[in-house]
Amino acid sequence: QQQVKQSPQSLIVQKGGISIINCAYENTAFDYFPWYQQFPGKGPALLIAIRPDVSEKKEGRFTISFNKSAKQFSLHIMDSQPGDSATYFCAASRGADGLTFGKGTHLIIQP
Amino acid sequence: ETGVTQTPRHLVMGMTNKKSLKCEQHLGHNAMYWYKQSAKKPLELMFVYSLEERVENNSVPSRFSPECPNSSHLFLHLHTLQPEDSALYLCASSQKLTGAGSNQETQYFGPGTRLLVL
Secondary structure (H helix, E strand, O other), X not given: OOOEEEEOOEEEEEOOOOEEEEEEXXXXXXXXXXXXXXXXXXXOEEEEEEOOOXXXXXXXXXXXXXXXXXXXXXXXXXXXXXXXXXXXXXXXXOOOOOXXXXXXXXXXXXX | OOOEEEEOOEEEEOOOOEEEEEEEEOOOOOEEEEXXXXXOOOOEEEEEEEOOEEEEOXXXXXOEEEEEEEOOEEEXXXXXXXXXXXXXXXXXXXXXXXXXXXXXXXXXXXXXEEEEEX
16 A cells, blocks of 8 residues: 555656646655655755645745645646756655655656 | 765675675764665665664565664665565665654665665
């Protein structure tokens, strides 16, 4: 049973456009929702994270939108740039447990 | 770099070999993790060492054996692996807070060891 479902699997966006990646979770006990960015040959790196007591968090061009009632959260990348091309993972955790990851989205930003 | 190093970066081994993966964190963290990353699958948490206690994922086969001699070093000992164990093995560390309440610490990942089992 996959606890965190991520879509789409791959995404192509034109430079300057908005990239949107969606995740849905099942465990209502999750209380921390980070997004990780991974470049080829590197480990995942934390991009931005949110807690369920807020509906939106913005850091530069990256925004997380969180819908607690729908058990969904999404990553928006504004003004997408070729350097944003990477694999993005959503994740969730409960308390001191380890992270449960989505399957990842391979994002390509075309110049 | 994230402050988490892993060696070797690449490893090819036969099914009868015994090898070990090494992870070292230079961040002063008190928790370390092993994850498995396979193609088209979510990152899978294998083992957690937190505040000197080991938390296991019961679905991990016994041919994977972790060792954490101190808070800065983590090993994954491998023996009699199968071809389906070929994957990227990622180490991560974090600083867990003691006491009650939610613990939403950031995990810092190493670059991984790319393992191929023939």
